[in-house]
Amino acid sequence: MFLKELLGIEEEVYFVEESYLAQRTIESTLRYLNGVRGFFEGRGMKLLRVREGEHTLGLLIFNPADEEVPVDFWSVFTGALAAAPLKKEFDAITSSIMSSNIPERDIEVSSESWRNAVNEYYSFMLVNRNLCQGCAVRPESYGSVFSENRVRRVTDILNLIRKKGFSQSGQLLEVCCGNGMSTLALYRLGQDPLAVEINKCMVCQGLEQGVLNPQRVLVMDATTISRYFDPGSFDTVMGFMLGLVYEFNKELWTGIMREAVSVASEGALLLFTVSSKPEIEILAGALRGAGVKGEIIDNTDSEGTYDQWLFVGRK
Ligand SMILES: C[S@@+](CC[C@H](N)C(=O)[O-])C[C@H]1O[C@@H](n2cnc3c(N)ncnc32)[C@H](O)[C@@H]1O
Structure with a gap:
């Protein structure tokens, strides 16, 4: 997966938004990050920051394996595809989170590569039938x-x-x-x-x-x-x-x-x-x-x- 290559990680990744289009309005992203900001204040979170220059394109929060989800994974948040006012909101929340939890790595990527990586994630979700519960469509021959x-x-x-x-x-x-x-x-x-x-x-x-x-x-x-x-x-x-x-x-x-x-x-x-x-x-x-x-x-x-x-x- 291009996203994992780009970030140099091996664990699974999950975006909180259910589709590429939802990345325009980032409702779940903002709700989740606001919740995280209060909950984890001072408790320490393992973070990765994705940036282009000084601009934060994305933030990844590490989730260690537990009884509910038995594998380590990263939750991925991005404001890069959102409408301008929401991008600002994303910047403000992520800056505040990062001021009390220093990211363990800061990864510079171009916004184009980031967009392609986000795109590819949703394509894989689609083709692996993760976006269509109960899909009964059978693959046809080329x-x-x-x-x-x-x-x-x-x-x-x-x-x-x-x-x-x-x-x-x-x-x-x-x-x-x-x-x-x-x-x-x-x-x-x-x-x-x-x-x-x-x-x-x-x-x-x-x-x-x-x-x-x-x-x-x-x-x-x-x-x-x-x-x-x-x-x-x-x-x-x-x-x-x-x-x-x-x-x-x-x-x-x-x-x-x-x-x-x-x-x-x-x-x-x-x-x-x-x-x-x-x-x-x-x-x-x-x-x-x-x-x-x-x-x-x-x-x-x-x-x-x-x-x-x-x-x-x-x-
Ligand atoms: C006859 S197919 C042509 C597909 C392809 N361009 C080709 O030449 O083989 C027309 C396509 O337009 C798509 N389509 C219809 N309305 C659309 C819309 N509002 N937005 C995006 N695609 C649409 C249909 O789902 C269909 O796949």
């Missing part, structure tokens, strides 16, 4: 789920837009990544996308098959991405085979388009594919309405199913 033809089709689209002068660089976000079939094409072209998908079973499948990178995938509703990422965080935003997009459900998809634009930087590349012309017209309308300049491309083939129409443009 061949029954992933299609090389489809990966090739996405690769061809990426090559096509590059030839048209839409080159990519910088931070890449892929929305609605599903089980990672489209993400696989991006990986093979040397890209390192952050991939988001609302359906945790799809993410689980992609992780289980070793397709999705556990450090770089999030179970997240793409209609809410601006709650988790600052404006202009990404230089490219892509989404493949979005939909089905109909008049009756278009608000969902146009909402995703607006969110994509809001987290895209000025000049960012935006690329979305769908199955039919009416669908791409709905997405293009939303993108243009949000200030994106671009074109619809007819990519139809004899099969008529995947990625038949695309919109590519820049913010």
Whole structure:
């Protein structure tokens, strides 16, 4: 596990927040740390501090094995992914705890590595079925789920837009990544996308098959991405085979388009594919309405199913 490597520890680690998304509001973290502050005052706690420069990214509290939990483990707390005012609260509580309990080690890491490590922890929790009590979904074979033809089709689209002068660089976000079939094409072209998908079973499948990178995938509703990422965080935003997009459900998809634009930087590349012309017209309308300049491309083939129409443009 990347987190253990990063911190040089062998014991188990547990985050008090139940999901990556809960790391934005850190309710359990603040409640627990406030409790700890009063309870352990002066009694001594074994702590590790994770920091970037002078900024505390995380605090680990050691829990020795006892009758209830027969193994040593570390409880991990972080404010690094939280909204700004909560980050401040986290800083204040952790500073107060550390003033009466000096951490036995102080570990410097980059905030990016820390974020990836936290991400990976939740991916492992998901794929090990720890987040879904009573999961009855059985693993499927790679061949029954992933299609090389489809990966090739996405690769061809990426090559096509590059030839048209839409080159990519910088931070890449892929929305609605599903089980990672489209993400696989991006990986093979040397890209390192952050991939988001609302359906945790799809993410689980992609992780289980070793397709999705556990450090770089999030179970997240793409209609809410601006709650988790600052404006202009990404230089490219892509989404493949979005939909089905109909008049009756278009608000969902146009909402995703607006969110994509809001987290895209000025000049960012935006690329979305769908199955039919009416669908791409709905997405293009939303993108243009949000200030994106671009074109619809007819990519139809004899099969008529995947990625038949695309919109590519820049913010
Ligand atoms: C047809 S699949 C395409 C998956 C993948 N991009 C591909 O090309 O193979 C569309 C995906 O969009 C996801 N999706 C739908 N609504 C979403 C939302 N609000 N946020 C994130 N993902 C969503 C679905 O769960 C589904 O996995």
